[in-house]
Amino acid sequence: MDLALLKVMVEQQIPFNRFLGLELTHAEPGRVRLELPFRDDFLGDWARAALHGGVISMVADVAGGVAVWSTLESPSLRVSTIDLRVDYLRPGKTERLIAEAAIVRVGGRIGVSDVRLFHPGAEDHLIATGKGVYAIKALKHPPAAPPA
Amino acid sequence: MDLALLKVMVEQQIPFNRFLGLELTHAEPGRVRLELPFRDDFLGDWARAALHGGVISMVADVAGGVAVWSTLESPSLRVSTIDLRVDYLRPGKTERLIAEAAIVRVGGRIGVSDVRLFHPGAEDHLIATGKGVYAIKALKHPPAAPPA
Amino acid sequence: MDLALLKVMVEQQIPFNRFLGLELTHAEPGRVRLELPFRDDFLGDWARAALHGGVISMVADVAGGVAVWSTLESPSLRVSTIDLRVDYLRPGKTERLIAEAAIVRVGGRIGVSDVRLFHPGAEDHLIATGKGVYAIKALKHPPAAPPA
Amino acid sequence: MDLALLKVMVEQQIPFNRFLGLELTHAEPGRVRLELPFRDDFLGDWARAALHGGVISMVADVAGGVAVWSTLESPSLRVSTIDLRVDYLRPGKTERLIAEAAIVRVGGRIGVSDVRLFHPGAEDHLIATGKGVYAIKALKHPPAAPPA
Numbered sequence: 001m002d003l004a005l006l007k008v009m010v011e012q013q014i015p016f017n018r019f020l021g022l023e024l025t026h027a028e029p030g031r032v033r034l035e036l037p038f039r040d041d042f043l044g045d046w047a048r049a050a051l052h053g054g055v056i057s058m059v060a061d062v063a064g065g066v067a068v069w070s071t072l073e074s075p076s077l078r079v080s081t082i083d084l085r086v087d088y089l090r091p092g093k094t095e096r097l098i099a100e101a102a103i104v105r106v107g108g109r110i111g112v113s114d115v116r117l118f119h120p121g122a123e124d125h126l127i128a129t130g131k132g133v134y135a136i137k138a139l140k141h142p143p144a145a146p147p148a
Numbered sequence: 149m150d151l152a153l154l155k156v157m158v159e160q161q162i163p164f165n166r167f168l169g170l171e172l173t174h175a176e177p178g179r180v181r182l183e184l185p186f187r188d189d190f191l192g193d194w195a196r197a198a199l200h201g202g203v204i205s206m207v208a209d210v211a212g213g214v215a216v217w218s219t220l221e222s223p224s225l226r227v228s229t230i231d232l233r234v235d236y237l238r239p240g241k242t243e244r245l246i247a248e249a250a251i252v253r254v255g256g257r258i259g260v261s262d263v264r265l266f267h268p269g270a271e272d273h274l275i276a277t278g279k280g281v282y283a284i285k286a287l288k289h290p291p292a293a294p295p296a
Numbered sequence: 297m298d299l300a301l302l303k304v305m306v307e308q309q310i311p312f313n314r315f316l317g318l319e320l321t322h323a324e325p326g327r328v329r330l331e332l333p334f335r336d337d338f339l340g341d342w343a344r345a346a347l348h349g350g351v352i353s354m355v356a357d358v359a360g361g362v363a364v365w366s367t368l369e370s371p372s373l374r375v376s377t378i379d380l381r382v383d384y385l386r387p388g389k390t391e392r393l394i395a396e397a398a399i400v401r402v403g404g405r406i407g408v409s410d411v412r413l414f415h416p417g418a419e420d421h422l423i424a425t426g427k428g429v430y431a432i433k434a435l436k437h438p439p440a441a442p443p444a
Numbered sequence: 445m446d447l448a449l450l451k452v453m454v455e456q457q458i459p460f461n462r463f464l465g466l467e468l469t470h471a472e473p474g475r476v477r478l479e480l481p482f483r484d485d486f487l488g489d490w491a492r493a494a495l496h497g498g499v500i501s502m503v504a505d506v507a508g509g510v511a512v513w514s515t516l517e518s519p520s521l522r523v524s525t526i527d528l529r530v531d532y533l534r535p536g537k538t539e540r541l542i543a544e545a546a547i548v549r550v551g552g553r554i555g556v557s558d559v560r561l562f563h564p565g566a567e568d569h570l571i572a573t574g575k576g577v578y579a580i581k582a583l584k585h586p587p588a589a590p591p592a
Binding site: 379 | 460484524
Binding site for chain 3: 082083085109110133135
């Protein structure tokens with residue numbers, strides 16, 4: 001898959017990604033990095049400044065899926081989540097959130113990814129880890145032209 | 149816990165909930181219903197109109213946590229997610245998303261909830277199920293007055 | 297699938313099931329019950345008499361898979377676990393362990409099951425719950441005759 | 445925790461571990477290796493020689509728990525599984541199964557471990573991965589003398 005195309009798809013073509021401001025900052029086949037700049041809207045705790053768990057699980061889900069997607073040859077294949085598990089290890093801070101995802105296994109029909117979430121410069125202090133299982137399917141109605 | 153207070157906390161005091169427009173529409177101790185009115189921003193697929201998986205996992209996480217929270221006596225106890233698993237069963241449509249959560253077990257330190265997600269009038273066509281494990285902790289600095 | 301054949305397969309043809317003494321005591325398409333008679337070998341705690349978590353997860357895995365299997369038309373289809381999650385809710389006692397599994401969704405390639413584990417007469421005191429995702433595959437070398 | 449004592453506990457004091465023949469072959473605080481010699485009883489598939497998923501999940505559960513246990517100071521603390529997830533990546537062969545577990549986080553009440561399962565000399569061909577969350581509790585009736 002063309003990684004420049006992947007960036008457009010991830011950032012521009014998926015409405016909820018664009019709504020939150022998710023960025024694809026690195027991609028090679030099977031390994032991607034996404035980043036989410038902090039906004040006050042992403043807080044989850046009224047008593048202290050901590051990222052909402054839903055923000056973290058959302059970024060984990062996307063990162064794992066994009067890692068699988070980055071390995072596919074054909075743009076008419078689509079990836080959808082079968083299941084996702086997120087383990088929350090420490091509170092997320094009011095900083096940019098980084099997710100690095102790597103495929104564990106990709107077959108013809110199913111891909112599995114590991115995701116690590118952390119803040120800039122603190123890769124050893126994981127905020128959360130994720131594991132997702134994704135179905136790989138042919139699009140029924142592939143776009144006549146690639147989305148742009 | 150005062151369920152009217154719970155509604156204010158869930159809808160108003162948690163920034164990401166308010167940002168997305170999450171509503172607490174039913175609450176009794178150990179059993180809650182949350183609803184998320186649809187917005188185009190919540191789509192996840194450029195090729196067809198389907199809810200983003202991150203929207204679904206976010207609502208599952210909150211619903212499970214609120215179900216645990218609804219059983220607590222003291223407002224100075226807080227609930228945080230230890231881990232969350234979401235199974236995606238069918239694509240979510242461009243409709244209001246409903247999550248019903250019920251506690252499976254609540255002890256002094258840990259609560260476990262089951263969550264079912266579906267659209268209005270289609271409770272038998274689950275979009276996803278969630279299972280969350282939550283830590284119950286005393287707030288270090290409980291608010292001097294309850295948030296209002 | 298012939299449910300009498302299913303019973304032979306589950307109890308006799310799968311070595312680890314037979315080794316532990318697992319019984320299929322009820323099966324209808326999409327809903328099964330398995331039971332494991334207690335043995336001292338199944339204990340997991342030296343300080344108190346509690347079932348080993350590995351016994352519980354093993355029974356959960358099999359029950360979920362058999363529930364998917366029970367829906368298949370062709371004996372040349374096989375079910376293998378993609379992922380399994382088990383939530384442990386209370387210690388298992390020195391009694392027969394019962395697992396009831398029901399399919400949540402079965403498609404052409406993937407099945408998902410819910411499993412509830414409890415002791416006889418104590419269905420409301422769940423020991424654990426399980427959720428498994430299973431791949432449905434054609435056997436490369438289906439047995440010339442059904443196993444008997 | 446005394447790692448020689450840990451080995452006795454894991455191999456001798458836990459009946460189901462002893463029943464299957466589980467060996468603790470390496471332990472340092474927060475990182476352990478367990479091995480299970482192959483037996484025909486561990487097969488899970490009548491049509492081909494593959495390890496039963498329940499054998500794999502059992503070893504994952506124990507390895508993750510022992511990794512948490514290996515970090516504890518006091519022998520009167522006990523570890524019990526809150527939840528376990530296993531992702532099955534390829535069929536297990538008729539060989540010795542190795543599980544390496546490392547803690548992701550250990551607090552006063554909860555520990556989280558990652559587990560990787562593979563065959564000897566094939567660490568890059570993972571059979572499965574596991575993730576477990578464990579509760580750390582004081583024994584109500586700690587043994588008068590350490591078990592021996």
